[in-house]
Amino acid sequence: MPRKNAFYAQSGGVTAVINASACGVIETARKNRSSIGRVYAGRNGIIGALREDLIDTSKESTSAIRGLASTPAGAFGSCRFKLKGLEENRAEYERLIEVFQAHNIGYFFYNGGGDSADTCLKVSQLSESMGYPLQAIHIPKTIDNDLPLTDCCPGFGSVAKYVAISTREAAMDVASMCETSTKVFILEVMGRHAGWIAAAAGLAAEEEGDAPHIILFPEIAFNRTRFLARVEQTVKRQGYCVIVASEGTQYEDGTFLTESGLKDAFGHSQLGGLAPNLAQMVKDELGYKYHWAVADYLQRSARHIASLTDVKQAYDLGEAAVEMALQGKNAIMPCIVRGTGKRYRWTIGEAPLKEVANREKKMPRGYITRDGFGITDDARKYLAPLITGESYPEYRNGLPRYVKLKNVAVPRKLDTDFEV
């Protein structure tokens, strides 16, 4: 059997450690040259496969590939592009197989969240029904931590660490100034559907009274009166109040707090943002001086303070994906399995893609305190190990040395274009 090449693509929102998974895939494939030919990466994710725009990773040096382990974002480009169902758009899937066939690709490694797990499964099913031999392995990635069957998702631990540290640091700033200045500080974090990221801010608090004093989760309906009462009570008790709010915070009727309801002179809706809206509410009702921050992309790209645990898991899942492929496995996802002992230990297991696709892991209600404003000890036990360890990148002239790949294109073999 002639050696097959591998295809690797990054999907959806990038993270501080998705390139560490890429590094695991490529380094492990390079160790197994007798079985795997070249690793081709999709330029801008799966779109690269549809367009037959492949990147030849064999053109990159050993040190450049090593550098991926400490480089944030998507080194080959990622995309927000969801393949439709097989029934609706079979052409897309057939095009993938056509491109894979043209480039002798026998391994499909897809690095993403729930949608890409679903795509990976469909590609596997279609290749089987078309009689094209392809092993499709999904590598989990998402800052949202919402994939099922894996104890956690690479990308989450690092954003969790960033948010916990930033909350602690900003809270110290507020605490030291609150006598004469800002009394309320609001940090808006990501998490439209689940409060995992906001929950991680809770790790910053170690003693009674420590910030954050209020966490707002998408899972808990926002109640303006209760919120304001808690802010006031906290300022009276602690002298200041630090709030960490998930961008998905919403009223009971499902209206997001990001929607300000304001219009500008041209009748355009004002985009507002959750943090400024909460700040306005606090100002109007309680009159406290406030400040707010919106971390946005800073939180998911902050490789400079990535969790060592997260980096290791991201790498090892990439490595495991290749090893599983070499063992002949298909339509699976390597996943993190947490040990049962008191000390945190993890191993890599495997989950069938059928059980991964289209299932979201919600945060258990038992992770949120009864009053809805904080995290419980169970949440703390789950979250704490994920942020442990620091994995610092190298620096040059005071700035992290992140790698920039050459991303050399693989010569095209097909003469057909494909519009995406």
Place this chain on the structure above:
Amino acid sequence: MPRKNAFYAQSGGVTAVINASACGVIETARKNRSSIGRVYAGRNGIIGALREDLIDTSKESTSAIRGLASTPAGAFGSCRFKLKGLEENRAEYERLIEVFQAHNIGYFFYNGGGDSADTCLKVSQLSESMGYPLQAIHIPKTIDNDLPLTDCCPGFGSVAKYVAISTREAAMDVASMCETSTKVFILEVMGRHAGWIAAAAGLAAEEEGDAPHIILFPEIAFNRTRFLARVEQTVKRQGYCVIVASEGTQYEDGTFLTESGLKDAFGHSQLGGLAPNLAQMVKDELGYKYHWAVADYLQRSARHIASLTDVKQAYDLGEAAVEMALQGKNAIMPCIVRGTGKRYRWTIGEAPLKEVANREKKMPRGYITRDGFGITDDARKYLAPLITGESYPEYRNGLPRYVKLKNVAVPRKLDTDFEV
């Protein structure tokens, strides 16, 4: 002559390294016990002196004081409280002297920006005119980098490093997703009067085309048409556009872009914020998908990624302040003097407070490119050394171990209260 005690206070907005200056003051005083008795700190800054609310730093362990060198924010509390002129409110100054006298304080170390330099000078003048022997030394601190006579200000190097790193990281995120997602990213940074902090983001760019593509400075009048044209041109050329905007960005007529001009249903002004306003402008006129971040306090409290150069300078200035006091000096500020060679070297000099107080150091026009959207090589040469070196705090359980002092109060000696 009996040993005199020292008084130390933190003033104005805190930074990632102001406690490193406190550490320098206290450790150096402890090494000179034969000359300096105890170091008392003002609780919440100068207010602590007015209220006779002093903290006895001798109650803190050697390791707690050492820990200050890697702890952000103000360990004793700071305040935004500007003493009025001597003519308007002589009572405040007399109260300070009264408290100093009651606690046998002969050294006054005031750690802050331009206003506190002015206060420090006035206290020195009044004590002299009242015949009370007091050596007043000002220790520079401000993220704004706007103090004269010192090459740079402690606090600035670390915020500069944070902003440069965050810009680089977030830009990599945007670059890897721009094919199908966000095309314009806006990071709002501090700097109401001067663009030093925004300028530092420019260090993230090393090659032609690197982000940030547009920097908005308070020094350059904002022109909507030129701005939008540059955004469009950049997206067409690079595929995406990263903008770093100083919060002080303003139109030619002095209107800040933070003022959205919108009102809510109750007629309250909408607070808006610069970044969301710019985003709205981009969306309305160019239709690009955007994201924005507001770093706010995160940038000035980010001790986890402080500049080693900044930390050293902050410490050494604290140390120098005590040494200068021991040499009998008064009404001065130790400052950073840059060497002339090609390699960055710095020493500590001294500046008379008379020449420091009430003078702001603006960013030279020659540091901003002619088009007003970037920094020049001269700016780069000035800024680059200030962010070099990493000074990581210790970690425990994945979070920085920042010290929390006991802050034991000094028993009061006066029976008069003073309202502030």
